[in-house]
Amino acid sequence: MLRLTEANAQKLAEGFAATFQRPPTPEEYRNLVKEWVIEEASVREALALGFDNGDTMIRNRLRSKMEFLAEAPAAAMMPDDATLEAFYKANAGRFASPGQVSFEQILLPPGAKANDIEALKTKLESGADPTTLGSGAMLPPQVEDMSTATVEKVFGPGFGAAVAALPIRRWSGPVSSGYGAHLVRLEVRREEVLPPLDKVRDRVLAEWRADEARQMREEYKHRLLQRYTVELPDFETKGQP
Incomplete structure (x- = not known):
């Protein structure tokens, strides 16, 4: 009996309306119902034949469905202002505009000696064109208003943070990158800025709900494990499979 x-009939009509921005015609509705019947009958036949047993895709889908149901209430939760503000302050790094730098750089020749580097700095400070010096590379000689994180994607880990710490408008270095050693002239350093809560309220609310959902999912897993006694092979005597 199906x-x-x-x-469920209402859900079929609502799903159609959400997709096509109009309610289904009587004929379209009959087709929706027909497809539902075929799907329901097929699922029951598959379960009767045991197709769900040992199928990794089905098992993962069922697990995902249970975890989704466990965390779904978070999507409708509405914290009070004090709770949201406390979350915003505790996680300020998530919402701050990243610090930015503007700089010039030249890549030093491999094995450049200290006295050669100092001589190069002197030339640069005296007004020499930096594009005519250095070993050359497929790297931008000038960088404008780039976040330190993006700088590190271009030049390598640690380079952005090192550049941001340099004195302003002086040729400094060497600064190491994934390409070698550089002389760098930091032109502008803009500090990280935390916008007012009202400017990012929707984003903060979404992040708060996401955190609540993660917590609900972990609590569900904990409760689930409490309901079962688990027996495992003796790996120490039999060895791991």
Whole structure:
């Protein structure tokens, strides 16, 4: 016996309307119902034949469904202002505009000696064109208003942070990158800025709900494990499989 409840029938019509921005015609609705019947009958036949047993895709889908149901209430939760502000302050790094730098750089020749580097700095400070010096590379000689994180994607880990710490408008270095050693002239350093809560309220609320959802999912897993006694092979005597 297959029974389509009024609630499920309404969901079919609502799903159609959400996709096509209009309610289904009588014929379209009959086709929706027909497809539901075929799907329901097929699922029951597959379960009767045991197709769900040992199928990794189905098992993962069922697990995901249970975890989704466990965390779904978070999507509708609305914290009070004090809770949201406390979350915003505790996680300020998530919402701050990243610090930015503007700089010039030249890549030093491999094995450049200290006295050669100092001589190069002197030339640069005296107004020499930096594009005519250095070993050359497929790297931008000038960088404008780039976040330190993006700088590190271009030049390598640690380079952005090192550049941001340099004195302003002086040729400094060497600064190491994934390409070698550089002389760098930091032109502008803009500090990280935390916008007012009202400017990012929607984003903060979304992040708060996401954190609540993660917590609900972990609590669900904990409760689930408490309901079962687990027996495992003796790996120490038999060895791991």
